[in-house]
Amino acid sequence: MKIEEEINQKQFRDVYEKVMVNVLFTGSWLQNYNNQFLKDYDLTVQQYNVLRILRGQSPEKIMLNEIQSRMLDRMSNASRLVDKLKNKQLVERKACKHDRRKVDIWITPLGLEVLEKIDAKMADFYEIFYRLTEEESETISHLLDKLRG
Amino acid sequence: MKIEEEINQKQFRDVYEKVMVNVLFTGSWLQNYNNQFLKDYDLTVQQYNVLRILRGQSPEKIMLNEIQSRMLDRMSNASRLVDKLKNKQLVERKACKHDRRKVDIWITPLGLEVLEKIDAKMADFYEIFYRLTEEESETISHLLDKLRG
DNA sequence: AAGATATATTTGTAATAACAACTAGAGTAT
């Protein structure tokens, strides 16, 4: 559905206003879609994302700063986000030996297990993306990169 | 900057994962950019958006439901959002005569004034979009429409 | 008209986000 119909706005001042609205709207739409899917696993998009960052690094440990710099929404509070995951026993945290300002964080076996469960259902989730060809997906990615400068 | 570098992730499982991450990331990035700009006017993106919806309709009144259906982030709470704007005297609200379940909402002269001030600075704000050609903007919009189905 | 159902909005709440202030440890210069 065209963005004009989606938000019931007849027209935009120009294509730039339209693309702005469309990026904002689609981002919000996709985040909702994600959250809906992840609700079964009691995770938010941001929490899931942090778990994936940690898995990508596993079995290496990683510090909070590093997590923050890789997060999709950098405004969320990485420290408390890790807290939540720790409470669910999906990650572990310990002060770094060499530099006691830092904390080492790593994913637990349970965390990996949860991610695997999610992976198993990923095909269903990804279905919507097959509305796009691979080439179209590349095009969006490329142009969004360009927009961010 | 490429999304891979932006979030420091070497690779994605496929182009679909990449486009998902990119849409989420860019949406969040753009929302932050917007909020930063609007901070001078003590408005959030959602509040600004509601004001614009009301201006589009002005001097007609509009009901809450209608606002909600046009919002970019439909999960925000339209009722309390209008509250905030009313406290700032940017909008007015009154129970609808014909159907007392509904409320009529409309933008005040002060609200219009604030929007005009923002308009005056819009050129600065829109600068980033000129990284894209008109054609590229149309392409993004079209493909995002397609993604949402 | 009474009761059931649908619609529009508000309110309660718990979780999360935004932002600033604070704490603690490391590095650096004198």
Add this chain to the structure above:
DNA sequence: ATACTCTAGTTGTTATTACAAATATATCTT
């Protein structure tokens, strides 16, 4: 060593978001 500055992370506070439940009015059915 002392003072200064920088870095990493935590904590406090307020606003916003997400979701469900409650309220109030309108509409439909019999």
